[in-house]
Amino acid sequence: DAGVTQSPTHLIKTRGQQVTLRCSPKSGHDTVSWYQQALGQGPQFIFQYYEEEERQRGNFPDRFSGHQFPNYSSELNVNALLLGDSALYLCASSPLAGGSTDTQYFGPGTRLTVL
Amino acid sequence: GENVEQHPSTLSVQEGDSAVIKCTYSDSASNYFPWYKQELGKGPQLIIDIRSNVGEKKDQRIAVTLNKTAKHFSLHITETQPEDSAVYFCAASISGTGRRALTFGSGTRLQVQP
Numbered sequence: 001d002a003g004v005t006q007s008p009t010h011l012i013k014t015r016g017q018q019v020t021l022r023c024s025p026k027s028g029h030d031t032v033s034w035y036q037q038a039l040g041q042g043p044q045f046i047f048q049y050y051e052e053e054e055r056q057r058g059n060f061p062d063r064f065s066g067h068q069f070p071n072y073s074s075e076l077n078v079n080a081l082l083l084g085d086s087a088l089y090l091c092a093s094s095p096l097a098g099g100s101t102d103t104q105y106f107g108p109g110t111r112l113t114v115l
Numbered sequence: 116g117e118n119v120e121q122h123p124s125t126l127s128v129q130e131g132d133s134a135v136i137k138c139t140y141s142d143s144a145s146n147y148f149p150w151y152k153q154e155l156g157k158g159p160q161l162i163i164d165i166r167s168n169v170g171e172k173k174d175q176r177i178a179v180t181l182n183k184t185a186k187h188f189s190l191h192i193t194e195t196q197p198e199d200s201a202v203y204f205c206a207a208s209i210s211g212t213g214r215r216a217l218t219f220g221s222g223t224r225l226q227v228q229p
Contacts, residue, residue, distance in 0.1 A: 041222070043217070044219070048216060056216050059116075092217075103149070103164065104161075104215070108157055109157075
């Protein structure tokens, strides 16, 4: 049973560029959440998608946007990159219905470096 | 919004000793409290969780306790082993569809000395 997968593993961009990160949820999960983890800190919630819509959003500017596809996979897009966007971006999946709907399973993350 | 504070930030123990990590939360509506272990270069891995209708939960060498009145919860690891060395995060959320954003603590770096 495949867990949460993310691509790419690492990414280097320059200020002002745009980036797209991808996530495939765990089998049987239909809800995807994205988190940003700066070095030495805990993950911070960016937003959550289910039924192909953004359902909840954290305190992030609208430079951060996302999308969920019919197969439940998701993308995170960041426009006009800033140096402060350098972080590990984590995707987590969970089931919308059924048991343990609160449990979120994380992928390995995408390490984004902005130069 | 929710705020989760975690301490200590670093913890060093001898192999076989116990380790305790404590967290407090601010939003009394929070009712789901997971703990994650994160090893270098990896994503957080869920190790145990507890819901507000339970005061304590155990899984082998790991236990979590919850005091809703005081709004704090703790992770207890007994008989620590070198492979327990990692960064541990507590988190809190409000259970229920559409409101499951996790708010994390700042993490505790646990080092188990052989």
